[in-house]
Amino acid sequence: MGEARGADLGEGCRQVRAVDQASEALIRLDGVTRRFGQDTVALDRVSLTIAPGETVAIVGRSGSGKSTLLNILGLLDAPDEGTVVVDGQPLTRTDDATRTAWRAAALGFVFQRSHLIGGLSVRENVALGLRYAATWDGDERSLTSRVDAALADVDLGHRADARASTLSGGEMQRAAIARTLVRGARLWLADEPTGNLDTTQSAEIIELLRLRARQHGAALVVVTHEPDIAALLDRVITLSDGRVVSDTGDRTGGARHEKVLASSGVVPERHAALPAGARTSRRIRRQVARTARFVRQGFAAGPGRTRAGMLAAALAVALTVTALGLSQSAATQVTAMFDARRASQVTATFTHDTGTPRWDLDIDSVRAFPGVTAAERWRQWDFIAMSNGEVAATDAQLNAVDATPASGSDARIRWATSADTHLRPGEVVLGKVLAERLGVTQLDLSPEITIAGQRLRVSGILTEARPGTAVGAAFVTPDTVSGLPPSYTTTVFALTEPGAASLLATRIGLLADPFEEHRLTVDPVLGADAYRGQLEASVSVALQVLAVVASLAGLAGVVLVNILSVTSRIPEFGLRRALGSRRGELVGLVVAECGVLGLLGAGLGFAVGFAAIMVVTAVARWQPVFDPKLALIPLAAVLVFSLAAASFPAVIAARTQPADAVRI
């Protein structure tokens, strides 16, 4: 039998003389004390040995320290004082790695609540016991046959493909026994394994545990409240207030197996006699494959939390992509709007040294130019005093305007008064600011003002100035200004079909005044260029800030979802640790799960973000813009998201104390 088991062992293990030479113990406790806080002494100087193959019951009143003792025997916990010696090797309190390696190599657990992963099949739950075992060589085919054999051994073969959460209490414990069986554990530890079962089922489960442990040459330690169950085992250790008060029974049960066990012991893989390099690369490969499998299983076992994690990541990325894309589109839109105006407006101003120009500007030639839709001509007087008591303003600009439409009555230049205004002799349109200054508010009272001795009816108020139009000006007809002193400035303002403005800008001087072209200043956008860049930048910055805020909000969401998901899995992590998972491997599992979810979510988020950009820009009639280089930002964000979102949960997982976690 020893040889048969030996042949079953994985390459990573080697045969050793396993029993403690001094006491022939599989595990020995010397003066072990375990305290919790200041006041609770859960175990008080406990010394005992567990020999290979013996079956032991630990009994005692509630709170007497039974579970604490089992956790110490199971290397899930370490004593504050005293020594634990496994296979002759003393373990230090701090050496978590060695305890973990021993758990993987030699121990198996059956907990009160069985600690199966409910979303996985029974077969995969049992396989978990072997996947973490140091005795497994990574061969999937041998795994399947060993798992099926273990399931058959506990009479659960017919439920192999069922979800573990659908099993009855008794079936769950059978599955937990199969999980212990399949790993070839040498020490089986069961904490109240029948606590949730009725009397008949309890007896069946204890009998199954006892028989299978014996068949496989394993020692069995069972914590129980029930004397009937204790009576079924070889030896009974009674605890009271953390001390062993009696240790009775037949200890030869174990001795019957000593020879077998002495030749079949295993030590943790790190002691194996393979070359170090080969061992390391082999272990890494196996671990990567194992983690990949666990990640897939984790997604399948918890579809709800998988969806939540993915959607949180998708939302974060979608918000970032949308905000970034819209910021670019909006900035481009501002540019396009300004460019559109620049392309359809031309203003040319002539400044004369003295008096009125020799020739009045030829507005008709401008109007006749291809693409021109409307044109105006202003003459402007600066600082004309208007005073006869009724008009007190002294610095208002006064303009003469030729407002005749380009064709028919379709005036293309809108004055933004109550209606398009065609000024008639004797009338004036006031800029809003000037009107307020003069106290002219209501046109239905037919207000009148006097300029240069002429009484004029206010026919409109200019509420919205075109670029460059002074809302502090008064607009009058040429008749009105005929009596004024000469004007020094004349302006031609033209609107064109889109795109025709730039050509007009090169010709307007020649058209308007071929003799004084050199005095011309052409300002196509009337100063708008100066603040176009600023506006563009402001829009862009505002939306980029929004993108950062959205990213942070999304990141917080992803982190929260991951933390909640991992917190709900503490018992599962405790189980994995109990079965032999190292802290680092657990961290790797959590990071891999969060990372994969982050990447899947990011893909979804990209798609949603792009769709949102298309919809918003289509509704707003914008040109959608997304610089491919900016895709790097969300990509980097995804990596940061995934790592940041995984780091907190990974710390939680790494800090999981198996002894505490399996109590939950």
Ligand SMILES: Nc1ncnc2c1ncn2[C@@H]1O[C@H](COP(=O)(O)OP(=O)(O)OP(=O)(O)O)[C@@H](O)[C@H]1O
């Ligand atoms: N993680 C812990 N933190 C604080 N106190 C603990 C912890 N674990 C155990 N104890 C305390 O140690 C003492 C022994 O607890 P333990 O669970 O070992 O008793 P037990 O005999 O198994 O009890 P029961 O039969 O009720 O499960 C108890 O007073 C318990 O409250």
